[in-house]
Amino acid sequence: MKVTIKDIARLAEVSTATVSKVVNGKDQKISSATRERVMRIIEEVGYVPNRIASSMVTKRTKTIGLIIPDIANPFFPELARGVEDLANKEGYTLILCNSDNNLEKEDAYIDMLQEKMVDGIIFTASSSRTEVSSALNKVRIPVITVDRDIDGLKSQKQIVVNNEEGAFDAVSHMIECGYKKILHISGPMTSKPAQQRYSGYLRALESHKIKPDTNHLISGTYTGEWGFNAVQELITKDIKFDGIFCGNDLIALGALKALHSNNIDVPHKVGLVGYDDIYMAQMVSPELTTVKQPNYEMGYQAAEMLVSMIHGEEPKINFEALKTRVVVRGTTCTKK
Amino acid sequence: MKVTIKDIARLAEVSTATVSKVVNGKDQKISSATRERVMRIIEEVGYVPNRIASSMVTKRTKTIGLIIPDIANPFFPELARGVEDLANKEGYTLILCNSDNNLEKEDAYIDMLQEKMVDGIIFTASSSRTEVSSALNKVRIPVITVDRDIDGLKSQKQIVVNNEEGAFDAVSHMIECGYKKILHISGPMTSKPAQQRYSGYLRALESHKIKPDTNHLISGTYTGEWGFNAVQELITKDIKFDGIFCGNDLIALGALKALHSNNIDVPHKVGLVGYDDIYMAQMVSPELTTVKQPNYEMGYQAAEMLVSMIHGEEPKINFEALKTRVVVRGTTCTKK
DNA sequence: GTGAAAGCGCTAACAC
């Protein structure tokens, strides 16, 4: 039989109220004699407070939910880690949900998290979500969206990165290196970041007076396989290019592999730039030039914002667009 | 104000017991007229059942905890994904905890998970854990250890892979390719898997009558940086080798990078084998020969086992050692 | 088929 606060109270010959106070550190008014006695008993019998029961009365579970497409996608572990670190620091616990970019799964998780009475939700909407669902709309707890904003989500708080600018900087860098025919292998164009990176790419070309190629945009999925296949096809179809700006690092790594297997010299014949700066970007050779996304920070700051909302503080900022940075490594310049 | 089961009962002019039954599908004995009325009201007012309150009485939270060293380490996302998939399928929710290989953090999480009344825990012990802590010992809910077993954990159920055999197979493969001086760059030798892989490595050499080099074992951490540095040092110190068996893929990828930057031809001059078969192993060129760890399956099966224990079924097996498989790719053979 | 009522383990207001 589980030992409860009543057992401790009985054994220590105090009331449950007293035990509750010492367990929760609200023991300024408890004499140190009783405090110590209570603590000794707790230790002796191995009492574990039931936070579920506390939650019943406090209306706080000290739990937050994180909904992402897929933790196995290298973009998300760091984000998740950032969230968990802040959560842990603030005494919160993290429920992890993988939506697989599936709207129904997303909605099911949103409902479930609310049933479990989480105090708030951090949410990376799937790339296919274009508008607010009814599940999302009836949420009455704080929600922060990360990386991808959702049109029409009322009183929305969000953490995003400046994708347009990041892409602009990356492509400008490529142009300055001297690459002339730069294509863009992107992720699914339904996703906001993909759209934004694409506009940044276009703006960079424009501002350098370069007219984009007819076939400049090749859109697919955010995977290494896609990057590999896209480049293979380019080569098969004999489409010319001397630079590729990729929608993310996975695509770029796949592209790099395809370039290598076709004996195309990177960076001398073709320049290659990714996006995200995942761990692996530095583990290939040549190392991948990419746009550093502050993934960990996004998670951490989102959690920070969420916790402050949970505590009832209106966050100073509703919208934080974190800065990206082009990290020049071995797949660009050294040039030509 | 939150709407509760009482509100629904009042609005539908039934008792809370009836509402409870329809919400939980125990409505065989409820007339379809009332059932539908109740469901309509629930829908109309947007009632969300409070599972915390149910948990109070059912003593079930339908939540499991997962403690791993670090979700940002590429080994764990797949494992976590496997756990979450099974959990979700069975109606469980996953709490994610990163221990950073820190025993205190681990113990704190163990306590916390119990306070939150999770129904069970899946646990990858940190590489520094050599014995059962008191926190771990007073756990009264099902625990499954994954990947790393813990000496002395009573009534332990575990999922591990056969590390010794995996290493044996990998090194045998290298020998058969013709590599003669094969070194082992390992992770921390305090960790069980590291020890087991090392014995597999030794056994393979022995069984092929090869005497290990004086400097054959170079142990460090499970990171790409370590692999890179280890190889650099080997080269600086002018230690000869024509094969490296690495403790994991990260180390191998780092090693590959160092080999490339020193213009050492892989696989013709040096053969290289990793361990784990992380996603990135196929994204480098040449693609990495490695030992496939069924990470996803480990997570999935661990969760399966855990759920069956939660349901009170003694699992048929207490100990499941999953098979590994050598995946021959571009960093070995093609030989010499 | 449906409802009344007890109680899960805890906190917080208030009394003493």
Add this chain to the structure above:
DNA sequence: GTGTTAGCGCTTTCAC
């Protein structure tokens, strides 16, 4: 400083 007590929202037994 410490105790009494009324719930928190739900499930479940048992009676009708």
